[in-house]
Amino acid sequence: MHELGVVFHVIKQVEEICVENDLTEISSVTLELGEVSTVIEDYLHDVWNWAVLKKSEHMKTAKLIVETIPAVTFCEDCQQEYPTVEFGKTCPHCGSKKTYLLQGNEFNIKEIEGC
Template sequence: MHELGVVFHVIKTVEEVAKENQLTEIEAVTLQLGEVSGVIESYLQNCWKWAVEKKSEILKESALVVETIPAVTFCEDCEKTYGTVEHGKICPYCGSERTYLQQGNEFFIKEISGC
């Protein structure tokens, strides 16, 4: 389960931002998580709850908000996009395998709400 390592990285980053901005408490952290990023949201949420309670005073009461970025694949032959999860690597429009993931494997800290 690599989600715990991801959570520790997010906590460290958020604590640094909080210090730079003289925040004393973080109310929420919003992450953008790609649909095929390999991070399981339920594991992430469980790790977050444990880690902020045990490892971070400034994040102790903070919520983790996750926004999902849909996975989209681009076909180089017909130049159309389609849902990656539904269709995989083969283009549903022309049958080509000359495709690549355009979005959906991201992991970003979008917003930090604090005071």
């Protein structure tokens, strides 16, 4: 389960932002999570509360908010976009396999709410 490592990375980044901006407490962290990223949202929530309590100075009660970015694939042959999870790498419009992921693999810290 690499979600624990991901949470540790987020904590490190947010703690650095706290120091740079003289923040004393973080009340929430909003993450953007791509639908086909390798991070499992349920596992992320499972480790969040433990990790911020044990490994963070400024985030001990911070709420984790996750926003899902839908996975969208583009077909080079017919120039159409389609939902990746439903159809995979094969374009449902023309059957081509000349496709690539436009979005849905992201993992971003979107917003930090603190004081």
